[in-house]
Every structure is written in C-alpha cells, then in structure tokens.
Amino acid sequence: DAGVTQSPTHLIKTRGQHVTLRCSPISGHKSVSWYQQVLGQGPQFIFQYYEKEERGRGNFPDRFSARQFPNYSSELNVNALLLGDSALYLCASSLRAGGSYNEQFFGPGTRLTVL
Amino acid sequence: DQQVKQNSPSLSVQEGRISILNCDYTNSMFDYFLWYKKYPAEGPTFLISISSIKDKNEDGRFTVFLNKSAKHLSLHIVPSQPGDSAVYFCAASPSPAGGTSYGKLTFGQGTILTVHP
Secondary structure (H helix, E strand, O other): OOOOEEEOOEEEEOOOOOEEEEEEOOOOOOEEEEEEEOOOOOOEEEEEEEOOEEEEEOOOOOOEEEEEOOOOOEEEEEOOOOHHHOEEEEEEEEOOOOOOOOOOEEOOOEEEEEO | OOOEEOOOOEEEEEOOOOEEEEEEEOOOOEEEEEEEEEOOOOOOEEEEEEEOOOOEEEEOOEEEEEEOOOOEEEEEEOOOOHHHOEEEEEEEEEOHHHOOOOOOOEEOOOEEEEEEO
C-alpha cells in the first residue's frame, strides 16, 4: 500500500516568490494536515483539512494557504516567501478529523530553501 | 508557550539496555498522546499511542506510560537496538471538546536517541 506522498522532494526559491507543495494521502484517508519543521524543533501545525473543508489553522501568517481536492489530495501555497520560511514541510493523513486512535501518518516531506 | 516539552535533547544507551524517553505537557485538554520516530531526510514514523483513559500501552519492544496527574508520559524501549537510533518526538492531540482543531498534533522538540553496539 502506498503511503503519504509529497512533491517535490526539494525546492529552492528566492525571497518574494511563491511556492506550491503537493500531497497525496493514504488511500481511504480523508484528512490531510500540514506541518512545518525547522531544524532542531518539532513539527509545527499549519493547517488541517477534512472532507475538503478547513478544520484547523495554526499560528501562521495569511501568506500560507491550502486546499483539499475531491480526491483528498492537498496543496499548500506560500506567497511572498521569506528566508524564515526555509524548512521541511510535512504532510500527514488520517482517517478522521481527530480524536483518539486517529493516528496521523506522515509523508517524507518537502525541503524548501529560500535564498 | 511550549505545551509539550521533551527536556532531554539527547540520550545515549548501550545495545540491549533500556531506553527511557520522557515528555511533559501542560494543556489539560490533551487526551491522546503519540510517539514518533524520525530518521534524517524522512518524515516522522508513527510508533505507539495512548489514550488518556489508560496509563500504559505496550507494543512489542515499545511501552508508553501516561501519568495524567503529573502530565507526564514516557516511552520505554526494551531491549534497545542500534537501529533504534533516531530522533523521537512525543505529540499530543486535544479532545473533541478542544474545538475545531482537535486533529492538531502538538509536538515536543524531540530527543536524539543513540544506541551503541
């Protein structure tokens, strides 16, 4: 069974540019969450989508946006990139929106470098 | 405001011995806890979880203990193996009463575990 897939694997952008990251969840999973991980820290929650609706938003500026498609895949968009946006962006999928025994399974991540 | 804390940045143990990784939390709305393992250049891999209605959950070499009154959980790995060397994250999820973000995981900073042969 395919796990969570993300594309691209690596990305280099310059300040002010826009980036789109993509994620395909595990088959049958309806929830997709996005996390940002900077070096030396744990992943930080950005967004959660369930059944194509936003269910949660972390403490990130409006430059960050996301959406979920009818096939449950998802995109994370970041506008006006800053140097501080350089990080590993992780996508996680789960069966339900939350609650106990609703483990989230992570993809390999997209490494974004902003120069 | 760090709601989930892993106060030990690193831990070194000998192969075959027990590894104990600790995690503390402050938010009383957390009611589901998970441990993840992460290798470099990979996403976190789910290891084991525990609901707040339990105080222990076991899966093979991995056991998670939860002390709700102390807001503390720990992961025991017995026996430790060199392949267990990785960064370990604890994460917490709020109850449905926590609002629309009840699927949000809050992670600790991670503990680097090194198991020596």
